[in-house]
Amino acid sequence: MNLTNEKVNNFCVLNIEGRVDTTNYSEFESEVNKLFEAGEKELIFDCSGLNYISSSGLRVFLIAQKKTLSLNGKLYLCNLQPAIKEIFDISGFSTIFKIFETRDKAIGS
Amino acid sequence: MNLFFTMENRKEAHFIIENRVEELAVLFEKIEQLTEIWDFTVPLTMNINLVLEEVVSNVIFYAYNDKFKHEINIGLSLQNNLLTIVITDDGKPFDPTSNQLPDINLKAEDRPVGGLGIFLISKIMTEVYYERKENLNILTLKKTI
Incomplete structure:
Protein backbone atom coordinates (compact mmCIF):
# COMPACT_ATOMS: atom_id res chain seq x y z
CA MET A 1 0.00 0.00 0.00
CA ASN A 2 1.19 3.49 -0.82
CA LEU A 3 -0.59 6.64 0.41
CA THR A 4 0.07 10.18 -0.74
CA ASN A 5 -2.01 13.29 -0.36
CA GLU A 6 -2.26 16.57 -2.16
CA LYS A 7 -4.37 19.68 -2.00
CA VAL A 8 -6.63 20.38 -4.98
CA ASN A 9 -8.84 23.45 -4.58
CA ASN A 10 -10.61 22.96 -1.24
CA PHE A 11 -10.15 19.25 -1.31
CA CYS A 12 -7.51 17.12 0.25
CA VAL A 13 -7.00 14.24 -2.16
CA LEU A 14 -5.67 10.99 -0.73
CA ASN A 15 -4.25 8.67 -3.38
CA ILE A 16 -4.59 5.06 -2.27
CA ASN A 24 -1.86 -2.80 6.74
CA TYR A 25 -5.30 -1.26 7.39
CA SER A 26 -4.10 0.35 10.64
CA GLU A 27 -1.53 2.34 8.67
CA PHE A 28 -4.32 3.54 6.37
CA GLU A 29 -6.50 4.39 9.37
CA SER A 30 -3.78 6.46 11.03
CA GLU A 31 -3.07 8.32 7.79
CA VAL A 32 -6.77 9.22 7.50
CA ASN A 33 -6.84 10.29 11.15
CA LYS A 34 -3.87 12.56 10.53
CA LEU A 35 -5.83 14.36 7.81
CA PHE A 36 -8.75 14.93 10.17
CA GLU A 37 -6.39 16.10 12.90
CA ALA A 38 -4.89 18.57 10.42
CA GLY A 39 -8.37 20.05 10.03
CA GLU A 40 -9.21 18.56 6.64
CA LYS A 41 -12.90 17.87 6.23
CA GLU A 42 -13.34 17.90 2.46
CA LEU A 43 -11.69 14.75 1.28
CA ILE A 44 -11.39 12.78 -1.92
CA PHE A 45 -10.07 9.25 -1.84
CA ASP A 46 -8.64 8.61 -5.30
CA CYS A 47 -8.74 4.84 -5.68
CA SER A 48 -7.27 4.54 -9.18
CA GLY A 49 -4.32 2.56 -7.86
CA LEU A 50 -6.28 0.54 -5.30
CA ASN A 51 -6.32 -3.03 -6.56
CA TYR A 52 -7.37 -5.02 -3.50
CA ILE A 53 -9.50 -4.40 -0.45
CA SER A 54 -10.83 -6.70 2.27
CA SER A 55 -13.24 -6.05 5.13
CA SER A 56 -10.44 -4.51 7.24
CA GLY A 57 -9.94 -1.84 4.59
CA LEU A 58 -13.67 -1.26 4.12
CA ARG A 59 -13.92 -0.71 7.85
CA VAL A 60 -11.54 2.27 7.56
CA PHE A 61 -13.61 3.76 4.71
CA LEU A 62 -16.71 3.50 6.91
CA ILE A 63 -14.96 5.06 9.92
CA ALA A 64 -13.80 7.93 7.70
CA GLN A 65 -17.33 8.45 6.40
CA LYS A 66 -18.76 8.50 9.93
CA LYS A 67 -16.15 11.03 10.98
CA THR A 68 -16.81 13.22 7.91
CA LEU A 69 -20.55 13.21 8.56
CA SER A 70 -19.98 14.20 12.19
CA LEU A 71 -17.90 17.15 10.94
CA ASN A 72 -20.43 18.13 8.27
CA GLY A 73 -17.65 17.56 5.78
CA LYS A 74 -17.38 15.81 2.43
CA LEU A 75 -15.83 12.49 1.55
CA TYR A 76 -15.90 11.58 -2.13
CA PHE A 97 -20.50 7.04 -0.34
CA LYS A 98 -20.59 9.53 -3.16
CA ILE A 99 -18.63 7.76 -5.87
CA PHE A 100 -17.42 9.58 -8.98
CA GLU A 101 -15.94 8.14 -12.15
CA THR A 102 -13.09 10.62 -12.22
CA ARG A 103 -11.29 12.94 -9.87
CA ASP A 104 -12.35 15.98 -11.94
CA LYS A 105 -16.00 15.05 -11.55
CA ALA A 106 -15.55 14.75 -7.79
CA ILE A 107 -13.82 18.12 -7.57
CA GLY A 108 -16.38 19.80 -9.81
CA SER A 109 -19.43 18.46 -8.01
CA MET B 1 4.45 -27.00 1.72
CA ASN B 2 3.04 -26.49 -1.67
CA LEU B 3 1.34 -28.80 -4.09
CA PHE B 4 -0.32 -28.02 -7.39
CA PHE B 5 -1.43 -30.75 -9.68
CA THR B 6 -3.71 -31.26 -12.62
CA MET B 7 -5.64 -34.29 -13.76
CA GLU B 8 -7.97 -34.51 -16.68
CA ASN B 9 -10.44 -31.61 -16.29
CA ARG B 10 -9.69 -31.37 -12.57
CA LYS B 11 -7.12 -29.07 -11.04
CA GLU B 12 -6.10 -29.14 -7.42
CA ALA B 13 -3.88 -27.18 -5.11
CA HIS B 14 -3.09 -27.60 -1.48
CA PHE B 15 -1.04 -25.61 0.96
CA ILE B 16 -0.54 -25.17 4.66
CA ILE B 17 0.11 -21.94 6.50
CA GLU B 18 0.84 -21.26 10.16
CA ASN B 19 -1.36 -19.27 12.52
CA ARG B 20 0.75 -16.11 12.35
CA VAL B 21 -0.36 -12.86 10.74
CA GLU B 22 2.87 -12.75 8.69
CA GLU B 23 1.67 -15.87 6.94
CA LEU B 24 -1.09 -13.89 5.21
CA ALA B 25 1.55 -12.54 2.81
CA VAL B 26 2.49 -16.14 1.99
CA LEU B 27 -1.16 -16.93 1.41
CA PHE B 28 -1.58 -13.97 -0.96
CA GLU B 29 1.48 -14.99 -2.93
CA LYS B 30 0.23 -18.57 -3.32
CA ILE B 31 -3.17 -17.37 -4.48
CA GLU B 32 -1.58 -15.03 -7.02
CA GLN B 33 0.52 -17.88 -8.42
CA LEU B 34 -2.39 -20.26 -8.50
CA THR B 35 -4.88 -17.92 -10.12
CA GLU B 36 -2.33 -17.12 -12.79
CA ILE B 37 -1.83 -20.81 -13.57
CA TRP B 38 -5.57 -21.39 -13.51
CA ASP B 39 -6.12 -18.32 -15.64
CA PHE B 40 -8.59 -16.52 -13.37
CA THR B 41 -9.74 -13.02 -14.23
CA VAL B 42 -8.52 -10.08 -12.12
CA PRO B 43 -11.88 -9.61 -10.31
CA LEU B 44 -12.17 -13.33 -9.59
CA THR B 45 -8.60 -13.43 -8.27
CA MET B 46 -9.39 -10.51 -5.98
CA ASN B 47 -12.56 -12.17 -4.72
CA ILE B 48 -10.84 -15.49 -3.98
CA ASN B 49 -8.02 -13.64 -2.26
CA LEU B 50 -10.54 -11.69 -0.21
CA VAL B 51 -12.53 -14.76 0.84
CA LEU B 52 -9.38 -16.56 1.95
CA GLU B 53 -8.10 -13.52 3.81
CA GLU B 54 -11.37 -13.19 5.72
CA VAL B 55 -11.49 -16.86 6.73
CA VAL B 56 -7.79 -17.30 7.50
CA SER B 57 -7.38 -14.02 9.40
CA ASN B 58 -10.39 -14.95 11.58
CA VAL B 59 -8.68 -18.24 12.37
CA ILE B 60 -5.33 -16.57 13.10
CA PHE B 61 -6.83 -13.88 15.34
CA TYR B 62 -9.60 -15.73 17.15
CA ALA B 63 -9.31 -19.52 16.93
CA TYR B 64 -6.53 -20.14 19.41
CA ASN B 65 -6.10 -19.35 23.08
CA ASP B 66 -2.67 -20.94 23.32
CA LYS B 67 0.65 -19.73 21.97
CA PHE B 68 1.51 -22.85 20.04
CA LYS B 69 2.09 -23.16 16.36
CA HIS B 70 -0.94 -24.45 14.47
CA GLU B 71 -1.47 -25.38 10.86
CA ILE B 72 -4.25 -24.07 8.68
CA ASN B 73 -4.91 -26.29 5.69
CA ILE B 74 -6.16 -24.80 2.47
CA GLY B 75 -7.29 -26.88 -0.45
CA LEU B 76 -8.62 -25.62 -3.74
CA SER B 77 -10.02 -27.58 -6.61
CA LEU B 78 -11.45 -26.61 -9.92
CA GLN B 79 -13.58 -29.02 -11.86
CA ASN B 80 -15.22 -27.71 -14.99
CA ASN B 81 -16.51 -24.38 -13.72
CA LEU B 82 -16.94 -25.29 -10.06
CA LEU B 83 -14.33 -23.93 -7.68
CA THR B 84 -14.24 -25.57 -4.25
CA ILE B 85 -12.18 -24.25 -1.36
CA VAL B 86 -11.80 -26.20 1.88
CA ILE B 87 -10.20 -24.56 4.89
CA THR B 88 -9.42 -26.71 7.91
CA ASP B 89 -8.11 -25.61 11.30
CA ASP B 90 -7.80 -27.15 14.76
CA GLY B 91 -8.96 -24.05 16.63
CA LYS B 92 -11.96 -23.73 18.91
CA PRO B 93 -15.32 -24.49 17.30
CA PHE B 94 -16.54 -21.60 15.17
CA ASP B 95 -19.35 -21.76 12.67
CA PRO B 96 -19.21 -18.63 10.50
CA THR B 97 -22.51 -19.54 8.86
CA SER B 98 -24.28 -19.01 12.21
CA ASN B 99 -23.17 -15.36 12.41
CA GLN B 100 -25.80 -12.69 12.10
CA LEU B 101 -25.35 -10.82 8.83
CA PRO B 102 -25.17 -7.03 8.84
CA ASP B 103 -27.99 -4.87 7.52
CA ILE B 104 -26.42 -3.28 4.45
CA ASN B 105 -29.29 -0.85 4.00
CA LEU B 106 -28.41 1.20 7.07
CA LYS B 107 -27.11 4.74 6.72
CA ALA B 108 -23.38 5.28 7.32
CA GLU B 109 -24.07 6.80 10.74
CA ASP B 110 -25.91 3.68 11.86
CA ARG B 111 -23.75 0.99 10.33
CA PRO B 112 -21.60 -0.99 12.74
CA VAL B 113 -17.94 -1.06 11.70
CA GLY B 114 -17.48 -4.81 12.03
CA GLY B 115 -19.09 -7.97 10.75
CA LEU B 116 -18.48 -7.44 7.05
CA GLY B 117 -15.99 -10.24 6.44
CA ILE B 118 -18.35 -13.17 6.77
CA PHE B 119 -21.03 -11.28 4.88
CA LEU B 120 -18.66 -10.76 1.94
CA ILE B 121 -17.81 -14.47 1.92
CA SER B 122 -21.49 -15.38 1.76
CA LYS B 123 -22.10 -12.95 -1.11
CA ILE B 124 -19.03 -13.89 -3.17
CA MET B 125 -19.37 -17.65 -2.83
CA THR B 126 -22.29 -19.67 -4.13
CA GLU B 127 -22.32 -22.06 -1.20
CA VAL B 128 -20.79 -22.01 2.30
CA TYR B 129 -20.85 -25.11 4.46
CA TYR B 130 -19.40 -25.62 7.94
CA GLU B 131 -18.78 -28.81 9.85
CA ARG B 132 -16.99 -29.71 13.06
CA LYS B 133 -15.23 -33.08 12.89
CA GLU B 134 -13.43 -34.18 16.05
CA ASN B 135 -11.12 -31.23 16.83
CA LEU B 136 -11.34 -29.66 13.40
CA ASN B 137 -13.30 -26.80 11.88
CA ILE B 138 -13.93 -27.59 8.23
CA LEU B 139 -15.26 -24.79 6.09
CA THR B 140 -16.22 -25.61 2.51
CA LEU B 141 -16.80 -22.81 0.04
CA LYS B 142 -18.07 -23.32 -3.47
CA LYS B 143 -18.36 -20.96 -6.37
CA THR B 144 -19.53 -21.46 -9.90
CA ILE B 145 -17.21 -19.44 -12.10
Whole structure:
Protein backbone atom coordinates (compact mmCIF):
# COMPACT_ATOMS: atom_id res chain seq x y z
CA MET A 1 0.00 0.00 0.00
CA ASN A 2 1.19 3.49 -0.82
CA LEU A 3 -0.59 6.64 0.41
CA THR A 4 0.07 10.18 -0.74
CA ASN A 5 -2.01 13.29 -0.36
CA GLU A 6 -2.26 16.57 -2.16
CA LYS A 7 -4.37 19.68 -2.00
CA VAL A 8 -6.63 20.38 -4.98
CA ASN A 9 -8.84 23.45 -4.58
CA ASN A 10 -10.61 22.96 -1.24
CA PHE A 11 -10.15 19.25 -1.31
CA CYS A 12 -7.51 17.12 0.25
CA VAL A 13 -7.00 14.24 -2.16
CA LEU A 14 -5.67 10.99 -0.73
CA ASN A 15 -4.25 8.67 -3.38
CA ILE A 16 -4.59 5.06 -2.27
CA GLU A 17 -2.44 2.60 -4.17
CA GLY A 18 -1.93 -1.14 -3.88
CA ARG A 19 -3.61 -3.40 -1.35
CA VAL A 20 -5.53 -2.47 1.77
CA ASP A 21 -5.91 -5.58 3.89
CA THR A 22 -5.65 -7.03 7.40
CA THR A 23 -1.90 -6.55 7.43
CA ASN A 24 -1.86 -2.80 6.74
CA TYR A 25 -5.30 -1.26 7.39
CA SER A 26 -4.10 0.35 10.64
CA GLU A 27 -1.53 2.34 8.67
CA PHE A 28 -4.32 3.54 6.37
CA GLU A 29 -6.50 4.39 9.37
CA SER A 30 -3.78 6.46 11.03
CA GLU A 31 -3.07 8.32 7.79
CA VAL A 32 -6.77 9.22 7.50
CA ASN A 33 -6.84 10.29 11.15
CA LYS A 34 -3.87 12.56 10.53
CA LEU A 35 -5.83 14.36 7.81
CA PHE A 36 -8.75 14.93 10.17
CA GLU A 37 -6.39 16.10 12.90
CA ALA A 38 -4.89 18.57 10.42
CA GLY A 39 -8.37 20.05 10.03
CA GLU A 40 -9.21 18.56 6.64
CA LYS A 41 -12.90 17.87 6.23
CA GLU A 42 -13.34 17.90 2.46
CA LEU A 43 -11.69 14.75 1.28
CA ILE A 44 -11.39 12.78 -1.92
CA PHE A 45 -10.07 9.25 -1.84
CA ASP A 46 -8.64 8.61 -5.30
CA CYS A 47 -8.74 4.84 -5.68
CA SER A 48 -7.27 4.54 -9.18
CA GLY A 49 -4.32 2.56 -7.86
CA LEU A 50 -6.28 0.54 -5.30
CA ASN A 51 -6.32 -3.03 -6.56
CA TYR A 52 -7.37 -5.02 -3.50
CA ILE A 53 -9.50 -4.40 -0.45
CA SER A 54 -10.83 -6.70 2.27
CA SER A 55 -13.24 -6.05 5.13
CA SER A 56 -10.44 -4.51 7.24
CA GLY A 57 -9.94 -1.84 4.59
CA LEU A 58 -13.67 -1.26 4.12
CA ARG A 59 -13.92 -0.71 7.85
CA VAL A 60 -11.54 2.27 7.56
CA PHE A 61 -13.61 3.76 4.71
CA LEU A 62 -16.71 3.50 6.91
CA ILE A 63 -14.96 5.06 9.92
CA ALA A 64 -13.80 7.93 7.70
CA GLN A 65 -17.33 8.45 6.40
CA LYS A 66 -18.76 8.50 9.93
CA LYS A 67 -16.15 11.03 10.98
CA THR A 68 -16.81 13.22 7.91
CA LEU A 69 -20.55 13.21 8.56
CA SER A 70 -19.98 14.20 12.19
CA LEU A 71 -17.90 17.15 10.94
CA ASN A 72 -20.43 18.13 8.27
CA GLY A 73 -17.65 17.56 5.78
CA LYS A 74 -17.38 15.81 2.43
CA LEU A 75 -15.83 12.49 1.55
CA TYR A 76 -15.90 11.58 -2.13
CA LEU A 77 -14.47 8.49 -3.76
CA CYS A 78 -13.29 8.33 -7.35
CA ASN A 79 -11.67 6.05 -9.93
CA LEU A 80 -12.71 2.75 -8.38
CA GLN A 81 -11.50 -0.23 -10.39
CA PRO A 82 -14.36 -2.57 -11.41
CA ALA A 83 -13.40 -5.33 -8.94
CA ILE A 84 -13.29 -2.80 -6.10
CA LYS A 85 -16.60 -1.25 -7.17
CA GLU A 86 -18.15 -4.72 -7.07
CA ILE A 87 -17.05 -5.16 -3.43
CA PHE A 88 -18.49 -1.72 -2.60
CA ASP A 89 -21.74 -2.74 -4.29
CA ILE A 90 -22.18 -6.05 -2.47
CA SER A 91 -21.30 -4.60 0.90
CA GLY A 92 -23.81 -1.76 0.49
CA PHE A 93 -21.02 0.82 0.54
CA SER A 94 -21.94 2.22 -2.88
CA THR A 95 -25.03 3.78 -1.32
CA ILE A 96 -23.25 5.35 1.66
CA PHE A 97 -20.50 7.04 -0.34
CA LYS A 98 -20.59 9.53 -3.16
CA ILE A 99 -18.63 7.76 -5.87
CA PHE A 100 -17.42 9.58 -8.98
CA GLU A 101 -15.94 8.14 -12.15
CA THR A 102 -13.09 10.62 -12.22
CA ARG A 103 -11.29 12.94 -9.87
CA ASP A 104 -12.35 15.98 -11.94
CA LYS A 105 -16.00 15.05 -11.55
CA ALA A 106 -15.55 14.75 -7.79
CA ILE A 107 -13.82 18.12 -7.57
CA GLY A 108 -16.38 19.80 -9.81
CA SER A 109 -19.43 18.46 -8.01
CA MET B 1 4.45 -27.00 1.72
CA ASN B 2 3.04 -26.49 -1.67
CA LEU B 3 1.34 -28.80 -4.09
CA PHE B 4 -0.32 -28.02 -7.39
CA PHE B 5 -1.43 -30.75 -9.68
CA THR B 6 -3.71 -31.26 -12.62
CA MET B 7 -5.64 -34.29 -13.76
CA GLU B 8 -7.97 -34.51 -16.68
CA ASN B 9 -10.44 -31.61 -16.29
CA ARG B 10 -9.69 -31.37 -12.57
CA LYS B 11 -7.12 -29.07 -11.04
CA GLU B 12 -6.10 -29.14 -7.42
CA ALA B 13 -3.88 -27.18 -5.11
CA HIS B 14 -3.09 -27.60 -1.48
CA PHE B 15 -1.04 -25.61 0.96
CA ILE B 16 -0.54 -25.17 4.66
CA ILE B 17 0.11 -21.94 6.50
CA GLU B 18 0.84 -21.26 10.16
CA ASN B 19 -1.36 -19.27 12.52
CA ARG B 20 0.75 -16.11 12.35
CA VAL B 21 -0.36 -12.86 10.74
CA GLU B 22 2.87 -12.75 8.69
CA GLU B 23 1.67 -15.87 6.94
CA LEU B 24 -1.09 -13.89 5.21
CA ALA B 25 1.55 -12.54 2.81
CA VAL B 26 2.49 -16.14 1.99
CA LEU B 27 -1.16 -16.93 1.41
CA PHE B 28 -1.58 -13.97 -0.96
CA GLU B 29 1.48 -14.99 -2.93
CA LYS B 30 0.23 -18.57 -3.32
CA ILE B 31 -3.17 -17.37 -4.48
CA GLU B 32 -1.58 -15.03 -7.02
CA GLN B 33 0.52 -17.88 -8.42
CA LEU B 34 -2.39 -20.26 -8.50
CA THR B 35 -4.88 -17.92 -10.12
CA GLU B 36 -2.33 -17.12 -12.79
CA ILE B 37 -1.83 -20.81 -13.57
CA TRP B 38 -5.57 -21.39 -13.51
CA ASP B 39 -6.12 -18.32 -15.64
CA PHE B 40 -8.59 -16.52 -13.37
CA THR B 41 -9.74 -13.02 -14.23
CA VAL B 42 -8.52 -10.08 -12.12
CA PRO B 43 -11.88 -9.61 -10.31
CA LEU B 44 -12.17 -13.33 -9.59
CA THR B 45 -8.60 -13.43 -8.27
CA MET B 46 -9.39 -10.51 -5.98
CA ASN B 47 -12.56 -12.17 -4.72
CA ILE B 48 -10.84 -15.49 -3.98
CA ASN B 49 -8.02 -13.64 -2.26
CA LEU B 50 -10.54 -11.69 -0.21
CA VAL B 51 -12.53 -14.76 0.84
CA LEU B 52 -9.38 -16.56 1.95
CA GLU B 53 -8.10 -13.52 3.81
CA GLU B 54 -11.37 -13.19 5.72
CA VAL B 55 -11.49 -16.86 6.73
CA VAL B 56 -7.79 -17.30 7.50
CA SER B 57 -7.38 -14.02 9.40
CA ASN B 58 -10.39 -14.95 11.58
CA VAL B 59 -8.68 -18.24 12.37
CA ILE B 60 -5.33 -16.57 13.10
CA PHE B 61 -6.83 -13.88 15.34
CA TYR B 62 -9.60 -15.73 17.15
CA ALA B 63 -9.31 -19.52 16.93
CA TYR B 64 -6.53 -20.14 19.41
CA ASN B 65 -6.10 -19.35 23.08
CA ASP B 66 -2.67 -20.94 23.32
CA LYS B 67 0.65 -19.73 21.97
CA PHE B 68 1.51 -22.85 20.04
CA LYS B 69 2.09 -23.16 16.36
CA HIS B 70 -0.94 -24.45 14.47
CA GLU B 71 -1.47 -25.38 10.86
CA ILE B 72 -4.25 -24.07 8.68
CA ASN B 73 -4.91 -26.29 5.69
CA ILE B 74 -6.16 -24.80 2.47
CA GLY B 75 -7.29 -26.88 -0.45
CA LEU B 76 -8.62 -25.62 -3.74
CA SER B 77 -10.02 -27.58 -6.61
CA LEU B 78 -11.45 -26.61 -9.92
CA GLN B 79 -13.58 -29.02 -11.86
CA ASN B 80 -15.22 -27.71 -14.99
CA ASN B 81 -16.51 -24.38 -13.72
CA LEU B 82 -16.94 -25.29 -10.06
CA LEU B 83 -14.33 -23.93 -7.68
CA THR B 84 -14.24 -25.57 -4.25
CA ILE B 85 -12.18 -24.25 -1.36
CA VAL B 86 -11.80 -26.20 1.88
CA ILE B 87 -10.20 -24.56 4.89
CA THR B 88 -9.42 -26.71 7.91
CA ASP B 89 -8.11 -25.61 11.30
CA ASP B 90 -7.80 -27.15 14.76
CA GLY B 91 -8.96 -24.05 16.63
CA LYS B 92 -11.96 -23.73 18.91
CA PRO B 93 -15.32 -24.49 17.30
CA PHE B 94 -16.54 -21.60 15.17
CA ASP B 95 -19.35 -21.76 12.67
CA PRO B 96 -19.21 -18.63 10.50
CA THR B 97 -22.51 -19.54 8.86
CA SER B 98 -24.28 -19.01 12.21
CA ASN B 99 -23.17 -15.36 12.41
CA GLN B 100 -25.80 -12.69 12.10
CA LEU B 101 -25.35 -10.82 8.83
CA PRO B 102 -25.17 -7.03 8.84
CA ASP B 103 -27.99 -4.87 7.52
CA ILE B 104 -26.42 -3.28 4.45
CA ASN B 105 -29.29 -0.85 4.00
CA LEU B 106 -28.41 1.20 7.07
CA LYS B 107 -27.11 4.74 6.72
CA ALA B 108 -23.38 5.28 7.32
CA GLU B 109 -24.07 6.80 10.74
CA ASP B 110 -25.91 3.68 11.86
CA ARG B 111 -23.75 0.99 10.33
CA PRO B 112 -21.60 -0.99 12.74
CA VAL B 113 -17.94 -1.06 11.70
CA GLY B 114 -17.48 -4.81 12.03
CA GLY B 115 -19.09 -7.97 10.75
CA LEU B 116 -18.48 -7.44 7.05
CA GLY B 117 -15.99 -10.24 6.44
CA ILE B 118 -18.35 -13.17 6.77
CA PHE B 119 -21.03 -11.28 4.88
CA LEU B 120 -18.66 -10.76 1.94
CA ILE B 121 -17.81 -14.47 1.92
CA SER B 122 -21.49 -15.38 1.76
CA LYS B 123 -22.10 -12.95 -1.11
CA ILE B 124 -19.03 -13.89 -3.17
CA MET B 125 -19.37 -17.65 -2.83
CA THR B 126 -22.29 -19.67 -4.13
CA GLU B 127 -22.32 -22.06 -1.20
CA VAL B 128 -20.79 -22.01 2.30
CA TYR B 129 -20.85 -25.11 4.46
CA TYR B 130 -19.40 -25.62 7.94
CA GLU B 131 -18.78 -28.81 9.85
CA ARG B 132 -16.99 -29.71 13.06
CA LYS B 133 -15.23 -33.08 12.89
CA GLU B 134 -13.43 -34.18 16.05
CA ASN B 135 -11.12 -31.23 16.83
CA LEU B 136 -11.34 -29.66 13.40
CA ASN B 137 -13.30 -26.80 11.88
CA ILE B 138 -13.93 -27.59 8.23
CA LEU B 139 -15.26 -24.79 6.09
CA THR B 140 -16.22 -25.61 2.51
CA LEU B 141 -16.80 -22.81 0.04
CA LYS B 142 -18.07 -23.32 -3.47
CA LYS B 143 -18.36 -20.96 -6.37
CA THR B 144 -19.53 -21.46 -9.90
CA ILE B 145 -17.21 -19.44 -12.10
